[in-house]
Amino acid sequence: MIDFYDSTQRKEWVDLGKGISILMVVLFHCEVYTHIVDTGTTDIFSFFRMPFFFFLSGFVFTSNYKEFSLRRKLKQILRGIVWTYFVFTLILLLPKCVVSGKELRAGIEAILLGKAAWFVVSLGVAQLLFGIVLRLTRDLRAIAVFMAASVGIGAVIKTLASGELPFQVDKAFFVVFFFGLGFFYRIYEQKLSRLLKWRYLWLSVGAFAALMAMEERVFGSSTGNVFWAESAQNLPLFMLYATVGVLMMLIIVNKLPVRRMHLICYIGANSLVFYYLNGGVIKLWRAVYHHVESYLMAYSALTFVVLFIVVVATLFLIVLLIRKYCPILVGDKNAFAKLMSRCRRA
Numbered sequence: 001m002i003d004f005y006d007s008t009q010r011k012e013w014v015d016l017g018k019g020i021s022i023l024m025v026v027l028f029h030c031e032v033y034t035h036i037v038d039t040g041t042t043d044i045f046s047f048f049r050m051p052f053f054f055f056l057s058g059f060v061f062t063s064n065y066k067e068f069s070l071r072r073k074l075k076q077i078l079r080g081i082v083w084t085y086f087v088f089t090l091i092l093l094l095p096k097c098v099v100s101g102k103e104l105r106a107g108i109e110a111i112l113l114g115k116a117a118w119f120v121v122s123l124g125v126a127q128l129l130f131g132i133v134l135r136l137t138r139d140l141r142a143i144a145v146f147m148a149a150s151v152g153i154g155a156v157i158k159t160l161a162s163g164e165l166p167f168q169v170d171k172a173f174f175v176v177f178f179f180g181l182g183f184f185y186r187i188y189e190q191k192l193s194r195l196l197k198w199r200y201l202w203l204s205v206g207a208f209a210a211l212m213a214m215e216e217r218v219f220g221s222s223t224g225n226v227f228w229a230e231s232a233q234n235l236p237l238f239m240l241y242a243t244v245g246v247l248m249m250l251i252i253v254n255k256l257p258v259r260r261m262h263l264i265c266y267i268g269a270n271s272l273v274f275y276y277l278n279g280g281v282i283k284l285w286r287a288v289y290h291h292v293e294s295y296l297m298a299y300s301a302l303t304f305v306v307l308f309i310v311v312v313a314t315l316f317l318i319v320l321l322i323r324k325y326c327p328i329l330v331g332d333k334n335a336f337a338k339l340m341s342r343c344r345r346a
Helices: 012-034 042-046 049-059 070-100 104-112 118-136 140-160 166-187 189-195 198-217 235-255 262-269 271-325 333-345
Strands: none
Touching: 012 042, 012 049, 012 235, 012 262, 012 271, 042 049, 049 118, 049 166, 049 235, 070 104, 070 118, 070 271, 118 140, 118 166, 118 271, 140 166, 140 235, 166 189, 166 235, 189 235, 198 235, 262 271
16 A cells, blocks of 8 residues: 655654544535535534544644743744645635635735634634744743634634624734643643543543533524634633543544554645645536436435545645656755755755
């Protein structure tokens, strides 16, 4: 079997976790865009699929916070987030405008204001904020206070503002909190590794199930998800759901046989590209489905599973081709180095 995933100098379990998170996103978008079936995972996964991804991003933010270089991190953000954001949002701009019927000018404005690809923009802004704070102080207590304050700032912004804000500032401050959890987990990884045991997995799964049952029966599924809901209703509960979910997922990905799951690791290693492209690929296959749906209504569940697999396989193939023939599109470090070298010689 061909192994597409190169684990050299990478944390395999982190890529596995990111891959699972992005697959949850693709699953969610498949369900929302096609309306074939209701998997029942929309609300459950929404509480932790993105917080867990942000947690993992915080874990790999820096290997040694005491030697953190803001200048080096800014280069990584520019190459991995800013560059890819503009590349893929501009590539997809015209097709999106045609499909949605929006004006090209409105699409360009959304890109320039950071309103396209909210997930990537909020992650980039959170990294920038965290990097600036880490540049100003290495005091872990001060960083923890910043994390807690960010939740408060995010809540105030969410309460006072309406609609999507430029550069996703209404979401970025919440991202900082989960990002910080990953940052601190890396620092205390050896001490906290005792949590990665089966009994804590069952405990976290039970706690999350109990919280979700309480959410439905007591709160009537009214808790707002700060990343896509209009309000931050029942914010403390959301933060609790998300934190327990992050712990649950952390234990799961560390228990899975990562060596046998390199295909998902590859998705995780290229997670941002999968995110950029998943909506377009789903809508493409949705158009195909609509031509044959009258023949498949009796097999809706199976049809949805097949559609999901086809979408993931299509995304996988596209990413493979980009990686092989035009790696600079995805912010590949070596491709950028070669480009810079040619510019200097010119």
